Amino acid sequence: MKVAIVGLGLMGGSFGLALSQNMDKVTIVGFDHNRNHCTEALKYGLVDEIVTFDEIKKADLIILAIPVEGVIASLQELTDISENTTIIDLGSTKAKIVEKTPALIRKNLVAAHPMAGKEKFGPSAAFDGLYKDQIVVLCASEESGKSHLEKAVKVFEALQMQIVYMGAKEHDLHAAYISHLPHAISYALANSVLKQEDPKSILVLAAGGFRDMSRIAKSSPHMWSDIFRQNRENLLTTIDDFEKEIGSAKKMIEEENWSDLEAWMQNATTLHKIL
């Protein structure tokens, strides 16, 4: 199988590594607008060869590992692919992608969101274990052609991922709660501390809790402002919800209503029964 990966950063590069480790007889070519990414991808062995955008159309499987706007733009350029070529996009939000996919190639597309990532980015951050044992959400899969869906499932299973099926709009709201809101909170927490008079003397006290809460605040601002733009309305809904929660905690603390505060915390701890 010939696989073409568009976008050779953390997600695309790790996909290339994982594919070559887990599938037999696979040739992996790559494309990236960023020339440095191409050089690095070859250096780190993420892909076998760098090709032009036109050449990726000859692959059996095209992986779009680029931001949502890039996915949508690329799809417009891929309407002349063979009916046997499968496209998997890894965009972080799905409703707009599914909506804007040209009808001609809608059956070719499997809209996927691997729930995997790291705060580091670029080809040098790629590693073969990024996807292993992680969830991948396949969205609006009833609109994908049967053979394309089967090919995608085979690939994700080879990567040892756990597949979950979901509607695209449902996915985007859920992703806002589980991923986009936590990123916004982490950035806000980091800024709360960094804007103090002497952040270093505060940060010297940082232990596991703060480190965990602020880790994703090191994520790429460029990538995350794009994700926030794509999922703007859902994200605003979740920020509203969160503001109500932290606001109600603040009120209980102000009013010294410790028993209600403890009950509120107790409710939060029930998370451990599910997660």
Add this chain to the structure above:
Amino acid sequence: MKVAIVGLGLMGGSFGLALSQNMDKVTIVGFDHNRNHCTEALKYGLVDEIVTFDEIKKADLIILAIPVEGVIASLQELTDISENTTIIDLGSTKAKIVEKTPALIRKNLVAAHPMAGKEKFGPSAAFDGLYKDQIVVLCASEESGKSHLEKAVKVFEALQMQIVYMGAKEHDLHAAYISHLPHAISYALANSVLKQEDPKSILVLAAGGFRDMSRIAKSSPHMWSDIFRQNRENLLTTIDDFEKEIGSAKKMIEEENWSDLEAWMQNATTLHKIL
């Protein structure tokens, strides 16, 4: 050296384990109001023997590993100890403890805050590596007697901890930013998701980011509502700061001011230079 540990949960129990692993010729006795904790502490080998509260006064070193109110109450009962007996308290806030320590034994006390913890609690959660390579803050140490401070430093060094000195009030504000605020945020994030119609279908998507952000929301509500009560004013200050940050992010998202949002995130990522 005879060491008496008051409070045999995660902090006290782990202290016992770490002491017996790292110091020669040390006998460790323990006291806990909770009878089950005493039984478990013996079962897990956290202490050598369970004693009465009066008997702990005979130790060379008393460790108070209990909530702040308990530390303050215990100190009032310890005014008749020998001038050679050192007390180390591990309370999470320090200003009130230092203020309420009876003058008679102020020199005996070393007010310490180890920046170590886990979301799990009780004797069964104790483990010998909790303190290793972690920070311990010694507060208002100029009020501790020289020999007592030296003894405490020797113990923390044996536990391979890194010692930081700080004023008690300064510590309490810094701890609010670095530990108490993150806990309030984590509880609020968990509740934001748990109060949705179908939290399970959201949580199935949870990856590293959400897991890290919500881990400390599993911490003991009883212990944390006590810490919030002790550090109420500082915590409210930090929640205000944080609300301004998340509020400004929300405003930029509402107004689709993506370049300012990206700059705001960029500022947050500078954290990686310090932490």
